[in-house]
Amino acid sequence: MLKEAIYHRAKNNFAYAYDRETIHIRLRTKKNDLETVTLVHGDPYVWEDGEWQYETQLMKKSGSDELFDYWFTSLKPPYRRLRYSFLLEDHEEEWNYNEKGFYEKVPVDDIAYHFCFPFMNEADVFQAPEWVKDTVWYQIFPERFGNGDPSRDPEGTLPWGSEDPKPDSFFGGDFQGVIDHLDHLEDLGINGIYFTPIFKAYSNHKYDTIDYMEIDPQFGDKETFRKLVRACHERGIRVMLDAVFNHSGYYFAPFQDVLENGVKSNYYDWFHLWDKQAKTEPKPNYDTFGFVPEMPKLNTENPEVKQYLLDVARYWIEEFDIDGWRLDVANEVDHAFWRDFRRVVKTTKPEAYILGEIWHDSMPWLQGDQFDAVMNYPFTNAVLKFFNSEISLEHFKNQISHVEHMYPENVNEVAFNLLDSHDTPRILTYADGNKEAVKLMYLFQLSYKGTPCIYYGDEIGMTGGEDPGCRKCMAWDKDKQDLELFSFVQNLISLRKSQHAFGNNARLSFKDYGDDVLVYQKDSSEQSLLFVANATEEEKDVTLKETVGKALLLSEKADVKGAAVELPAYGYAVIEI
Numbered sequence: 001m002l003k004e005a006i007y008h009r010a011k012n013n014f015a016y017a018y019d020r021e022t023i024h025i026r027l028r029t030k031k032n033d034l035e036t037v038t039l040v041h042g043d044p045y046v047w048e049d050g051e052w053q054y055e056t057q058l059m060k061k062s063g064s065d066e067l068f069d070y071w072f073t074s075l076k077p078p079y080r081r082l083r084y085s086f087l088l089e090d091h092e093e094e095w096n097y098n099e100k101g102f103y104e105k106v107p108v109d110d111i112a113y114h115f116c117f118p119f120m121n122e123a124d125v126f127q128a129p130e131w132v133k134d135t136v137w138y139q140i141f142p143e144r145f146g147n148g149d150p151s152r153d154p155e156g157t158l159p160w161g162s163e164d165p166k167p168d169s170f171f172g173g174d175f176q177g178v179i180d181h182l183d184h185l186e187d188l189g190i191n192g193i194y195f196t197p198i199f200k201a202y203s204n205h206k207y208d209t210i211d212y213m214e215i216d217p218q219f220g221d222k223e224t225f226r227k228l229v230r231a232c233h234e235r236g237i238r239v240m241l242d243a244v245f246n247h248s249g250y251y252f253a254p255f256q257d258v259l260e261n262g263v264k265s266n267y268y269d270w271f272h273l274w275d276k277q278a279k280t281e282p283k284p285n286y287d288t289f290g291f292v293p294e295m296p297k298l299n300t301e302n303p304e305v306k307q308y309l310l311d312v313a314r315y316w317i318e319e320f321d322i323d324g325w326r327l328d329v330a331n332e333v334d335h336a337f338w339r340d341f342r343r344v345v346k347t348t349k350p351e352a353y354i355l356g357e358i359w360h361d362s363m364p365w366l367q368g369d370q371f372d373a374v375m376n377y378p379f380t381n382a383v384l385k386f387f388n389s390e391i392s393l394e395h396f397k398n399q400i401s402h403v404e405h406m407y408p409e410n411v412n413e414v415a416f417n418l419l420d421s422h423d424t425p426r427i428l429t430y431a432d433g434n435k436e437a438v439k440l441m442y443l444f445q446l447s448y449k450g451t452p453c454i455y456y457g458d459e460i461g462m463t464g465g466e467d468p469g470c471r472k473c474m475a476w477d478k479d480k481q482d483l484e485l486f487s488f489v490q491n492l493i494s495l496r497k498s499q500h501a502f503g504n505n506a507r508l509s510f511k512d513y514g515d516d517v518l519v520y521q522k523d524s525s526e527q528s529l530l531f532v533a534n535a536t537e538e539e540k541d542v543t544l545k546e547t548v549g550k551a552l553l554l555s556e557k558a559d560v561k562g563a564a565v566e567l568p569a570y571g572y573a574v575i576e577i
Contacts, residue, residue, distance in 0.1 A: 007027075014027070016410075017120045019125060020125055028068045029068065031067055038056050041056075057075060062405070065398040099112075134503075137193070139453055141196050142175070143471075144173050145181070146174070149220065172218070173218075194453065199212050199213075202251055213312065222320075226320055229321055243313065244329075246330070248298055252296075263276040323353060342371075357375050366408075373415050393518055415449075422455070435485060447529075457474050500527045511530075511545075516536060518534075518535060553572070553573065
């Protein structure tokens with residue numbers, strides 16, 4: 001038994017309150033090292049004859065990655081408090097693992113040896129909005145989705161889709177263009193829109209805010225935006241806006257004042273200046289996003305800055321009834337600010353969704369006091385690389401298992417699972433035009449727990465490389481749309497909504513059918529589904545061990561005959577079991 005690999009930490013992603021009554025417990029051990037893990041647990045105040053009284057509960061192996069196995073169990077302590085440790089067994093040894101180390105017997109004379117979950121305070125339970133679990137998002141880059149009001153076109157606006165975008169291109173996308181095409185979104189089946197920034201800004205991407213309280217004139221006015229939100233809500237579509245609170249734009253009035261007046265400016269402390277006078281050349285002498293001089297970093301520890309931004313957060317919810325905030329460069333803003341941000345947002349609209357843009361392990365932001373979720377890029381990277389033949393099936397399963405154990409289950413249920421965005425190449429381009437591989441990516445994404453997001457135009461086969469290539473104008477000409485791909489994605493969204501085990505209500509487990517075919521099972525209280533996917537260029541035959549029912553979804557030329565599944569290259573089958 002490799003003791004050095006065994007890890008547990010209480011009150012984190014290894015021991016947490018799933019709801020006000022249920023505790024989830026996890027343990028990490030060396031891969032393929034232990035035969036069984038048993039949870040030893042009891043109330044800290046239950047003693048008899050000078051000995052602590054405990055019960056035992058066998059834990060299940062919930063997944064593995066390259067190095068570790070993960071073990072899981074849940075329980076409902078009758079008094080909402082818990083002391084616990086672990087009985088570990090392999091072929092040769094048996095140990096009790098607790099907060100103080102490894103012991104031959106369970107310590108019963110002193111509960112200080114055992115891990116502690118002091119009390120399940122309801123206020124500490126991570127709670128994200130329930131509606132998010134049933135939401136399929138659609139990301140819109142407003143400048144490129146639809147030009148519905150040419151009278152608002154900025155100077156130099158190009159004819160819609162007339163050329164590939166450049167960093168400074170304008171094509172005239174606006175709110176009316178979104179309103180005009182809501183039928184397309186409703187037909188697809190999405191029920192949430194995530195807009196990249198809409199506030200007054202200099203650029204086409206609007207991540208360089210000039211005024212956080214004003215709509216960019218190119219997109220419309222506040223009344224048009226109010227009309228858009230109402231139209232979405234009437235169709236059951238939620239609306240999430242992008243908040244750029246890490247930095248402002250170059251033409252933000254307070255920064256302009258600092259450029260003019262330096263240390264004498266009333267806004268000098270709104271930013272992170274290194275000298276008395278701000279300079280942009282040869283490079284900025286103030287903190288910025290990256291090293292971009294046009295994006296000076298805001299000092300969110302300054303009380304005036306904090307109040308201004310919190311007022312912004314409150315205003316757009318109160319005035320326009322938006323349903324959520326996506327937070328740009330969220331990991332570079334101080335935690336104290338985000339805690340205050342959450343209090344303001346949740347006080348204004350308790351069911352608002354708070355999504356942070358963080359590309360790495362985000363547990364410090366997901367304790368229930370800051371964000372509801374983050375953009376799940378570790379998931380994204382695993383899916384893209386596997387279905388594009390960059391990593392093996394075993395490596396893919398290891399990565400997904402690692403992602404699942406990074407966060408508590410109630411966090412995973414609202415994780416924002418995307419395949420691409422305005423910051424990355426489009427998936428069809430990433431897959432070198434292999435539409436069948438893209439279909440498998442969508443199949444996995446839309447059958448996985450969390451809240452999936454589709455980047456505008458992907459559903460009709462749009463292409464595009466790195467920014468600005470991924471920001472092309474939406475193709476509204478039917479002759480330029482892949483309608484078969486649209487129908488495929490539409491059907492997956494429909495299955496996610498109609499089949500109990502397809503989406504968030506079911507637990508995923510990988511099945512071992514060799515190195516060539518991905519097989520995973522989704523189990524809910526009402527249904528079990530088996531997903532079989534061939535992410536190779538060769539035909540594959542699989543003989544299932546499970547009892548097979550009807551096929552809910554089959555790729556062209558795929559066939560299911562009893563337990564025998566025949567899959568063409570990049571074929572798939574979804575089967576009830």
